[in-house]
Amino acid sequence: MNGSWRGLDRAHLVLLRELADRGSVSAVARATDRTPSAVSQQLKVIQRQVGAELVQRSGRGVRLTDAGRALADGAVSVLTAWAEAEAAWLAYRTEASGRVRIAFFHSASELLLPGLLDRLRAFPQIALEFGDEDVGQTEFAPLTRDYDIVVAHRSDQRRTARGGLRVVQLLREPMDVAVPLDHRMAGRRSVAPADVIDEDWIAPPEGFPIDRVLTAIAGQTGATPRVLLRTTHLPLMERLVAGGHGIALLPRYTTRDRSAGRFALVPLRDERAARYLGALARPDRAARQAVRVVLEELTAVAEAVADPAEEG
Known part of the structure; x- marks a missing residue:
């Protein structure tokens, strides 16, 4: 079967990325506001386009093949580069704007959110959408599927793997x-x-x-x-x-x-x-202009809160 990945568009890459992260057609459908049958049809279109089997039946669901996993991994780099180029163009043309979904655990929101809102008054075109997510430290990374930024914490005794994510250290x-x-x-x-x-x-x-x-x-x-x-x-x-x-x-x-x-x-x-506080984000989302601004302002708030003599 002949085909080429060059004919894939951004929506196709997003679909593969979501399937790799979420693990099921139904979860991808919920995340992308589609029906499961529409997602399945799009996967068939992608497979015909590239000329390779990207998904296989696994029990009552599907899983990515090695080829599908390779293409999904490559999609992250492409989507990140796309977002960076778009952010550079928007920065040239307009001020930062758009919705940014951010998750805080309770004490982090108390410590950082008031200052963040104060600083974002300078960016009236950015709309923040908040989520309260107080979970164990190994459970923050999966939240990046549904949020642009996830404020997480970890102890001095443990460093949690953040595979495939951008991590911005905020404070100790x-x-x-x-x-x-x-x-x-x-x-x-x-x-x-x-x-x-x-x-x-x-x-x-x-x-x-x-x-x-x-x-x-x-x-x-x-x-x-x-x-x-x-x-x-x-x-x-x-x-x-x-x-x-x-x-x-x-x-x-x-x-x-x-x-x-x-x-x-x-x-x-x-x-x-x-405890260490950090901000987690998918690299393609972190590259968005509005998300970049929120991350920069969040970092500035954290620097103002921390005592430099106690850092390290």
């Missing part, structure tokens, strides 16, 4: 031990893991960056932390600490303004206690 936020004001450690300049491991803990769900720091403390001391409650809601954690119900690891920049008069934040020594 130290984790402090939050204790009640009348606690024996409230006035200390710092504490060691051995000083705190036997306390009652308020912690996030397992797999979240803050919990990974607590797990590292446990590994260093050889003791199992006594966790009374797990929650992703930082204000609840703060309130429970202030009420004397336990101690917690809390992100410094996010929490410090609310700690005064309520609870003490004590730095943790002898342990890599921090």
Whole structure:
């Protein structure tokens, strides 16, 4: 069967990219606002055009063949170059405009979103569409299928693979031990893991960056932390600490303004206690003019929030 990939248009490449990322015709149909039968028909058109089998039946669905995977991987480079060229032309002709879909987890939106909105007043043609996505650190990358930018976090102890994505590092936020004001450690300049491991803990769900720091403390001391409650809601954690119900690891920049008069934040020594915040994006979406602007302004906000003496 003869054919050529040169006859493929942008829509064909997008379809292959989505199938590679989402793994099923029905998921691609939902993402591209088509019916499954329309997606299947387009896949047949693409196969006839290139003269090769790109998908095979697999159970009740389909999967990409080696040829299909190769073409889908190549589509990423083509779509990225296309977006970069389009962005360069638009920058020459017009100001940045368009919709940008951005996902934050809760404490990141509290830390960064107000400043981002302030800075984007200079770009009235950019419309932000927000999503709240508080997930474990290995679950952020798949969200880039549905968002242009995903603000994610990871702990010092773990670096998560971001295959095929652009990653913009935003900031390193130290984790402090939050204790009640009348606690024996409230006035200390710092504490060691051995000083705190036997306390009652308020912690996030397992797999979240803050919990990974607590797990590292446990590994260093050889003791199992006594966790009374797990929650992703930082204000609840703060309130429970202030009420004397336990101690917690809390992100410094996010929490410090609310700690005064309520609870003490004590730095943790002898342990890599921090979380890293970053922005994830598909490279072709990151190349869009409006997305570029949002990423640049988000980076500027993060730089203003962080203390340079604490970075690294």
